Amino acid sequence: MGSKIWAIARKDIQMYYFKGPVVIFGVLFPLFLFLAFYIGRNLPAAFLIPGLVAMTIFFTSTSVSPVIMPWETQMRTLERLISCPVTVRTLIVGDILASFIFGTCISAVPVAVGVALGVSVKSPVILAIAVILAAFCFSALGLLFSAPPTSLVSNIMMLSTFVKFPVIFISGIFIPVDQMPGWGVAVASLSPLTYFTDLARYAIQGYAYYPLYADFAALFVYAALFLFLAVRLHERALPKRF
Amino acid sequence: MDAIEVKDLSKSFEGLKAVDSVSFSVHTSEIFGFLGPNGAGKTTTVRMLTGVIKPDSGEARVMGRDIESETKRVKEVLGVLPETANAYPDLTAWGNLMLIASLYGIPRREGERRATTLLKEFGIYERRSSKVKGFSKGMKQRLMLSMALVSDPEVLFLDEPTSGLDVQSARAIRQRIKELQEESKTVFLTSHNMQEVGELCDRVGIINKGKMVTVDSPEHLRTRIGGSVAVEVRLDRAVDLSRLDFKVERAGDTYRIYTTEPHDVIRAIVGFATLNGLKILSLNVQPPSLEDVFVKLTGGSNGQ
Numbered sequence: 001m002g003s004k005i006w007a008i009a010r011k012d013i014q015m016y017y018f019k020g021p022v023v024i025f026g027v028l029f030p031l032f033l034f035l036a037f038y039i040g041r042n043l044p045a046a047f048l049i050p051g052l053v054a055m056t057i058f059f060t061s062t063s064v065s066p067v068i069m070p071w072e073t074q075m076r077t078l079e080r081l082i083s084c085p086v087t088v089r090t091l092i093v094g095d096i097l098a099s100f101i102f103g104t105c106i107s108a109v110p111v112a113v114g115v116a117l118g119v120s121v122k123s124p125v126i127l128a129i130a131v132i133l134a135a136f137c138f139s140a141l142g143l144l145f146s147a148p149p150t151s152l153v154s155n156i157m158m159l160s161t162f163v164k165f166p167v168i169f170i171s172g173i174f175i176p177v178d179q180m181p182g183w184g185v186a187v188a189s190l191s192p193l194t195y196f197t198d199l200a201r202y203a204i205q206g207y208a209y210y211p212l213y214a215d216f217a218a219l220f221v222y223a224a225l226f227l228f229l230a231v232r233l234h235e236r237a238l239p240k241r242f
Numbered sequence: 243m244d245a246i247e248v249k250d251l252s253k254s255f256e257g258l259k260a261v262d263s264v265s266f267s268v269h270t271s272e273i274f275g276f277l278g279p280n281g282a283g284k285t286t287t288v289r290m291l292t293g294v295i296k297p298d299s300g301e302a303r304v305m306g307r308d309i310e311s312e313t314k315r316v317k318e319v320l321g322v323l324p325e326t327a328n329a330y331p332d333l334t335a336w337g338n339l340m341l342i343a344s345l346y347g348i349p350r351r352e353g354e355r356r357a358t359t360l361l362k363e364f365g366i367y368e369r370r371s372s373k374v375k376g377f378s379k380g381m382k383q384r385l386m387l388s389m390a391l392v393s394d395p396e397v398l399f400l401d402e403p404t405s406g407l408d409v410q411s412a413r414a415i416r417q418r419i420k421e422l423q424e425e426s427k428t429v430f431l432t433s434h435n436m437q438e439v440g441e442l443c444d445r446v447g448i449i450n451k452g453k454m455v456t457v458d459s460p461e462h463l464r465t466r467i468g469g470s471v472a473v474e475v476r477l478d479r480a481v482d483l484s485r486l487d488f489k490v491e492r493a494g495d496t497y498r499i500y501t502t503e504p505h506d507v508i509r510a511i512v513g514f515a516t517l518n519g520l521k522i523l524s525l526n527v528q529p530p531s532l533e534d535v536f537v538k539l540t541g542g543s544n545g546q
């Protein structure tokens with residue numbers, strides 16, 4: 001089981017890490033968004049870095065996983081894959097793993113940038129656990145985007161951008177949750193990214209809006225929900241892919 | 243126990259009965275040909291038997307394992323060469339084989355040993371480190387067959403393995419299919435190519451519009467269609483053979499007469515030649531080709 005998951009993940013890494021949409025939506029997009037937000041505003045690095053880490057982990061973790069299924073539908077590689085003795089669950093977990101590794105590795109970059117700028121990480125263990133949980137959660141979310149059995153990568157990317165963009169603005173990255181009006185807090189509490197941002201602020205700035213256990217619990221529940229839904233939806237969609 | 247047992251298997255797509263209550267069985271170590279025009283339901287049948295799609299009704303077993311309740315155990319014993327599937331273009335030939343080997347749970351060392359053997363056997367070992375996207379169609383198909391064989395499966399499903407290939411690749415694949423039988427493997431082969439099926443298969447199932455028409459050996463099939471044979475004769479001069487009371491077809495210098503009574507035809511031809519001072523250059527009796535059988539049983543639509 002473990003070695004099969006790893007075989008799938010390794011295939012994904014070799015096939016998809018360097019695909020155009022992955023690089024554009026996973027690396028360049030968050031970078032430009034951040035620069036657009038940052039340039040011309042005089043904000044302290046300790047405030048910016050948690051937001052940058054949150055944006056990076058959200059975009060990178062959701063950039064690999066949605067590409068895989070439509071691309072494989074188009075290239076007709078899926079039928080051979082699922083004629084092997086593997087379950088849809090194994091496929092999904094392998095895809096999540098590839099996306100997870102991408103997300104965690106690239107998220108280390110803004111953390112390193114922060115440290116280089118003199119920002120200190122007060123709770124590295126909390127940050128590490130939060131990154132791991134969030135990368136898994138968002139990778140699974142990415143697989144939800146690719147549940148419609150289409151072969152058009154561009155359609156899936158459009159769909160996922162429609163969902164991802166608003167999420168960035170309601171998750172306490174640009175405006176911290178404690179400065180939001182009541183309805184804003186209500187909306188923010190629906191977004192899993194809010195809880196990661198909160199944890200990142202705790203680990204770097206030293207304070208959080210929610211209790212830590214609530215942040216972790218929320219991320220965990222979302223991760224489990226996304227994983228469950230991804231397996232269910234892809235099990236149903238797979239026979240329609242060839 | 244038969245290697246494959248199929249009973250009343252059906253599958254519809256949006257009301258179209260792609261496979262309609264099909265039943266047959268394939269003996270262990272036999273090469274079974276599955277013949278039918280385009281859209282007959284061959285690929286759909288293969289997909290159901292290999293656990294890729296679920297049947298609407300009916301049941302089937304592969305090596306005694308139920309395709310619905312034991313899908314994963316079915317997949318463990320079979321190797322598949324799907325009709326329209328591709329290897330990963332951005333992986334190397336070697337990478338593709340090792341991926342499949344890991345998915346069958348084959349230990350790495352053993353997988354590497356088998357991959358080496360297979361790639362050498364199919365003449366792509368030198369290209370093992372090249373990405374598959376640069377391969378010709380024939381090379382890709384030889385790689386796909388290697389991928390089907392790397393798990394050393396007991397049953398192989400090959401869906402039109404030689405269709406559209408260059409002569410050499412097609413021959414290499416046919417040769418390998420023959421060898422599989424010597425290794426006591428069971429092969430389920432779908433094909434358009436009558437000659438290929440006639441040459442390779444122990445028995446042939448003919449499917450048309452989702453329904454099984456017949457299952458028999460190629461020899462029996464040939465003799466079964468009304469027992470009609472073709473008498474072919476070449477004479478030293480062009481003559482009007484239609485004076486004989488038979489329906490005569492002419493192809494080049496050869497006259498062909500289809501009949502169920504070759505004895506009468508031959509006597510009449512010999513009598514006619516003697517009477518008219520003609521010299522018989524050759525005279526032989528051809529059993530009907532598999533193609534004749536196929537056209538007759540499926541109502542003439544070969545789909546090629």
Ligand SMILES: Nc1ncnc2c1ncn2[C@@H]1O[C@H](COP(=O)(O)OP(=O)(O)O)[C@@H](O)[C@H]1O
Nearest residue numbers: 242255260278279280281282283284285286287
């Ligand atoms: N996924 C599908 N969706 C809709 N129709 C399908 C699908 N797969 C096959 N069919 C239809 O089912 C029939 C049988 O197809 P197929 O099994 O591919 O035939 P064959 O392999 O003998 O050419 C055809 O009419 C085809 O159009």
Ligand SMILES: [Mg+2]
Nearest residue numbers: 284285286325
């Ligand atoms: Mg077909």
